[in-house]
Amino acid sequence: MIDTGNGLIEIFTNADGTHCLGAIRHFALLTDNVDDAVNKVKAAGYEVFVEPNDKVISSNPEYPIRMAFCFGPLGEQIEFFCER
Numbered sequence: 683m684i685d686t687g688n689g690l691i692e693i694f695t696n697a698d699g700t701h702c703l704g705a706i707r708h709f710a711l712l713t714d715n716v717d718d719a720v721n722k723v724k725a726a727g728y729e730v731f732v733e734p735n736d737k738v739i740s741s742n743p744e745y746p747i748r749m750a751f752c753f754g755p756l757g758e759q760i761e762f763f764c765e766r
Contacts, residue, residue: 707758707759708758708759708760708761709758709759709760709761710760710761710762710763711760711761711762711763712763712764712765713762713763713764714764715764716734716748716749716750716762716763716764717734717748717750719750719762720733720734720750720752720762723752723760723762728752728753728754728755729752729753730750730751730752731751731752731753731759732749732750732751733750734748734749734750735748735749735750736748736749736766737749745765746765746766747763747764747765747766748763748764748766749761749762749763749764750762750763
């Protein structure tokens, strides 16, 4: 996680560590309330493929979050998360 001052940027590689150019596959947005964001996504007609849940990101220090994923208009994966 990189703190930008106004938010956080999550950066990671593909599972095999390869770099490829093209459409955005995934991005994460910090929000105050994941559940509210998911309700708005569903109301707009988009698919939520990971319902809101709690997770701890393995880092030093550990980073506890609430998160969910949906598909955007171009098939990109959008993550909503908030700090716990």
